[in-house]
Amino acid sequence: MTTAIRSEFDQGIALTPRPGGPGLYDGELGAGWQIGGGINGGLLLAMAGHALSLEHAEHPDPVSISGYYLSASRPGPATVSTEVIRSGRSLTTSTASLVQTGEDGLPVERLRVLAGFGDLAAAAGEVHTTALPPQMPPPERCIGMEHAPRQLIEQAALLERLDLRLDPATVGWALGEPSKKGRIQGWFRLADGRDPDPLLLLLVADALPPVTFDLGMPGWAPTIELTVHLRARPVPGWLRVTHSTRNLADGHFEEDAEIWDESGRLVAQSRQLARAPRPV
Amino acid sequence: MTTAIRSEFDQGIALTPRPGGPGLYDGELGAGWQIGGGINGGLLLAMAGHALSLEHAEHPDPVSISGYYLSASRPGPATVSTEVIRSGRSLTTSTASLVQTGEDGLPVERLRVLAGFGDLAAAAGEVHTTALPPQMPPPERCIGMEHAPRQLIEQAALLERLDLRLDPATVGWALGEPSKKGRIQGWFRLADGRDPDPLLLLLVADALPPVTFDLGMPGWAPTIELTVHLRARPVPGWLRVTHSTRNLADGHFEEDAEIWDESGRLVAQSRQLARAPRPV
Numbered sequence A, B: 001m002t003t004a005i006r007s008e009f010d011q012g013i014a015l016t017p018r019p020g021g022p023g024l025y026d027g028e029l030g031a032g033w034q035i036g037g038g039i040n041g042g043l044l045l046a047m048a049g050h051a052l053s054l055e056h057a058e059h060p061d062p063v064s065i066s067g068y069y070l071s072a073s074r075p076g077p078a079t080v081s082t083e084v085i086r087s088g089r090s091l092t093t094s095t096a097s098l099v100q101t102g103e104d105g106l107p108v109e110r111l112r113v114l115a116g117f118g119d120l121a122a123a124a125g126e127v128h129t130t131a132l133p134p135q136m137p138p139p140e141r142c143i144g145m146e147h148a149p150r151q152l153i154e155q156a157a158l159l160e161r162l163d164l165r166l167d168p169a170t171v172g173w174a175l176g177e178p179s180k181k182g183r184i185q186g187w188f189r190l191a192d193g194r195d196p197d198p199l200l201l202l203l204v205a206d207a208l209p210p211v212t213f214d215l216g217m218p219g220w221a222p223t224i225e226l227t228v229h230l231r232a233r234p235v236p237g238w239l240r241v242t243h244s245t246r247n248l249a250d251g252h253f254e255e256d257a258e259i260w261d262e263s264g265r266l267v268a269q270s271r272q273l274a275r276a277p278r279p280v
Helices: A008-012 A041-055 A150-154 A157-161 A198-204 A211-215 B008-012 B041-055 B150-154 B157-161 B198-204 B211-215
Strands: A024-029 A061-069 A076-087 A092-101 A107-118 A127-129 A162-166 A183-190 A223-230 A239-244 A247-249 A252-260 A266-275 B024-029 B061-069 B076-087 B092-101 B107-118 B127-129 B162-166 B183-190 B223-230 B239-244 B247-249 B252-260 B266-275
Touching (some): A008 A041, A008 A157, A024 A041, A041 A061, A041 A092, A041 A198, A041 A223, A061 A198, A061 B107, A061 B223, A076 B107, A092 B107, A107 B076, A107 B092, A157 A162, A198 A266, A223 B061, A223 B223, A223 B266, A247 B266, A266 B223, A266 B247, B024 B041, B041 B061, B041 B076, B041 B092, B041 B107, B041 B198, B041 B223, B157 B162, B183 B211, B198 B223, B198 B239, B198 B252, B198 B266
Antiparallel strands (some): A092 A107, A127 B247, A162 A183, A223 A266, A252 A266, B024 B076, B061 B107, B092 B107, B223 B266, B239 B252, B247 B252, B252 B266
16 A cells, blocks of 8 residues: 555545544545445444554554444444553453434434454464365356346445455355355455455455345345454455354344455454344 | 242342442352352353343343453452443443452453343244254263363352253363364253343353363463354253354464254354463
């Protein structure tokens, strides 16, 4: 990244410290990050996470971050206020609140965040894992969003920011033939080529189409809660992302995501609780 | 439950509203809930959840609750302060903070909670799930804690409150032969027979021995963050609980729990990020 050419993602989460307001940051939610009528929840989490990384520079990386979504965000100005709860040796725990001004001129909170931040670069690199990276064809043999249903694209300006290539085995839903297995997976990178870092992983955890598409349920699925655990700094290049669900009940479902980097390392795990789309 | 004979769990999370202090509750962390030198993290989450259920009686049940653990709790008085962030039609989002007085007489925060509460009794009961209950022998053919290593029992007064019967297939670690698969599962009920309810599930999500025992790593594993999603009210009787992990790296691991009730329903899912035990 140079200062001359700044990536769309960095613009999307850009913040200006408010003079005289400790812990307060001003940002702008761009219309280009909309999905289904609101701003993508992963982008909101990344903006709040960005504020926290600015607030405690010695612990710049989210290690665990939980967001509770309170109301649908709109394109326009947003303010993030932060508060440090506890500063430890390896982790700083803090909270952030993302607020917009409602149509009545009163502040409306969109997202409340609770998080533990550390320094992922200080990690020792030891890995004992039984998890295996997802198997899928290479990006050039996966399905780009230029093949997505027009209805999906029109409601998801977000997708224009992404170079998303879905595994052909998990896109039956786009042809009216969902697998009903509750799994969508694919390759991810930003369309403008910006390399992944911990803040980008917060977007990636919520950037694929809702896994309910693969259950034969079109429509958007509002997130109630999303927690992301970051397990390593990603290396440059493509990410592999899986979304899966096993339990849809009483109008709620969980969506588990795993994000793997090009070195084959599991760099983030996330789970969200979301409302199932209403029957069309 | 009668008022004459109150269960140990209800005593363990009992709270008294502080007169004149809106949203403030006083409790007592019992020595009987200790594990590895601190109070069990699930009990702390249940106490904080109890305060929130008292605070908004129309939404008494945790639907999603996230706890960030800040310092090790000690037996003795604790105060829970609560704050409602947003009251919606189906969910109330709020925050809670559990604080004790440190040795220097100053307040020390132990746990910060962010949660969405609703009414699980109002759920419609529809279930579309591909998740299957864990297979294990009946309780009478599983391993009670009377067979646990003495070192484990001595450090875990908590276990005396529980009737925990582990699947023989997942207790090799107790005989020095961990499976290395990262899985521990078993039957759970309270020793005094109190039936499960949503608050009890918060304890259950963190009540089994750490799954790292099955990786051949003895020692306690401090929780950094624990999120529990409650998917249904449990019916009376035994619970089946699974703990599993797939990715231990850089001194951190995730512990995923599923809790199934006696009707065969998945009533809660949880994930925690914990620090791996230090090599002995």
